[in-house]
Amino acid sequence: MSDIGIRSTVRPDWDEELTAIADYVCDADIESDLAFETAHYCLMDTLACGFQALDYPACTKLLGPVVPGATFPGGARVPGTSYELEPVMAAFNIGAMNRWLDFNDTWLAAEWGHPSDNLGGILAVADYLSRQRRLAGEEPLRMQDVLTAMIKAHEIQGVLALENSFNRVGLDHVLLVRIASTAVVTRMLGGDREQVLNAVSNAWIDGCSLRTYRHAPNTGSRKSWAAGDATSRAVRLALIAMTGEMGYPSALSAKAWGYYDVLFKERAFKFQRGYDSYVMENVLFKISYPAEFHAQTAVEAGMALHDAVRDRIGDIDKIVVETQEAGVRIIDKTGPLDNPADRDHCLQYMIAIPLIFGRLTAADYEDDVAKDPRVDGLRDLMEVRENEQFTKDYFDPDKRYIGNAIQVFFKDGSSTDRVEVHFPIGHRERREEGIPVLKQKFVDSVSTKLNAGQWDKLDALCADRDALSQTYVDDFMALLVA
Numbered sequence: 001m002s003d004i005g006i007r008s009t010v011r012p013d014w015d016e017e018l019t020a021i022a023d024y025v026c027d028a029d030i031e032s033d034l035a036f037e038t039a040h041y042c043l044m045d046t047l048a049c050g051f052q053a054l055d056y057p058a059c060t061k062l063l064g065p066v067v068p069g070a071t072f073p074g075g076a077r078v079p080g081t082s083y084e085l086e087p088v089m090a091a092f093n094i095g096a097m098n099r100w101l102d103f104n105d106t107w108l109a110a111e112w113g114h115p116s117d118n119l120g121g122i123l124a125v126a127d128y129l130s131r132q133r134r135l136a137g138e139e140p141l142r143m144q145d146v147l148t149a150m151i152k153a154h155e156i157q158g159v160l161a162l163e164n165s166f167n168r169v170g171l172d173h174v175l176l177v178r179i180a181s182t183a184v185v186t187r188m189l190g191g192d193r194e195q196v197l198n199a200v201s202n203a204w205i206d207g208c209s210l211r212t213y214r215h216a217p218n219t220g221s222r223k224s225w226a227a228g229d230a231t232s233r234a235v236r237l238a239l240i241a242m243t244g245e246m247g248y249p250s251a252l253s254a255k256a257w258g259y260y261d262v263l264f265k266e267r268a269f270k271f272q273r274g275y276d277s278y279v280m281e282n283v284l285f286k287i288s289y290p291a292e293f294h295a296q297t298a299v300e301a302g303m304a305l306h307d308a309v310r311d312r313i314g315d316i317d318k319i320v321v322e323t324q325e326a327g328v329r330i331i332d333k334t335g336p337l338d339n340p341a342d343r344d345h346c347l348q349y350m351i352a353i354p355l356i357f358g359r360l361t362a363a364d365y366e367d368d369v370a371k372d373p374r375v376d377g378l379r380d381l382m383e384v385r386e387n388e389q390f391t392k393d394y395f396d397p398d399k400r401y402i403g404n405a406i407q408v409f410f411k412d413g414s415s416t417d418r419v420e421v422h423f424p425i426g427h428r429e430r431r432e433e434g435i436p437v438l439k440q441k442f443v444d445s446v447s448t449k450l451n452a453g454q455w456d457k458l459d460a461l462c463a464d465r466d467a468l469s470q471t472y473v474d475d476f477m478a479l480l481v482a
Helices: 016-027 033-053 087-099 115-135 143-163 174-188 193-205 222-241 259-263 278-282 293-309 325-331 347-357 373-380 388-395 428-449 452-462 465-470 473-478
Strands: 316-323 382-386 404-410 419-421
Touching: 016 143, 016 174, 016 193, 033 087, 033 115, 033 143, 033 278, 033 428, 033 465, 087 115, 087 222, 115 143, 115 174, 115 222, 115 473, 143 174, 143 278, 143 465, 143 473, 174 193, 174 222, 193 222, 293 316, 293 325, 293 347, 293 404, 293 419, 316 347, 325 347, 325 382, 325 388, 347 373, 347 382, 373 382, 382 388, 428 452, 452 465
Parallel strands: 316 382
Antiparallel strands: 316 404, 404 419
């Protein structure tokens, strides 16, 4: 931390944490083919999540311009809709869609989060810039630029999360979306190193959202649009920086007034590694189930037990659930669940549905399913406990497992097998198994919302990595307009 006194007017050097981000965004060349391949699939997966969200009025009521009529012909398009908006609001729209169903990619470490949330700002700015360049007779951005920005945004968000837990001090992980999006979007807009530093320092000075809306007794739908808000704010900060607006070199380390002293218990950030392409290469996809990621393997275990228990629901005496420490801390819930946002962050609910019905879809969080008395009946029979080995494997950088185990005990003294799953289908260790499922998720989510000609072109393009990477962004976005 800076040793400049609180009353000193000497302007300090830039915090090293800020310069590391700016140097990476401005100077790093991404050479990992695996990172670009994964980014290609991440783009498909994230679009699938956004298109699925269009089926839910709770999401679509928030979409469109900031006030009725405030459209921007020639602006950024919002996939699956006919909206053309200025890029700040377009980023909110895209970000809210992508996150709405809690179905997009995940990063788990000391802090967790969803790095593809950054695609809201990236895609909005890329489309806006490309359309403006075409009008000016200049070459638009290519999708390779979008994929590169995605890799860098994933890396910034994920590396900051490896050793630094914001949730333990009550702060929400969407902060990291704002930081990462601000950095890459400022660069996309043509910002130099100084402008990136200025923008990112302002992003830190914005502070943090509280996690109030993610936890009982206040769990609510803000958790579905908070990331859209963060990536949208990033675009605004980037545009402000591009005017030449100043930044704040010790935004993190300033005594008394900096981020560390005010919001992070007077601790500086710790780093496990530098910025490269590690996060995109190892990101976790939510492929099969729209469920908080700490529960993904629990859902798989519940699905495996469905046949053994579906005809004996009334005979169950107890259900023992073993999970990681993070799972106990954030999704172990008892008592009433008031809305879908509450249910998709309840470990017991996410286990009860597959045990009873042999499925878990976004629709299963709605009231008509939740009112089935068997659901809360099973929740009341669950004993959730931490498995210390699962916790160790969760933090191991060579594993990053998300283990859960379930065993069902019946009133007659019999029991099912103990089903243990260490990592879900979206884990890097199961890429070969998972990618075909991801592709089908894309087909199922997008194909029915576009006309046949659009879909055929989009499908063919997404099946050809080289062709997609060289496609102009505005041409790609045109294929997504409904």
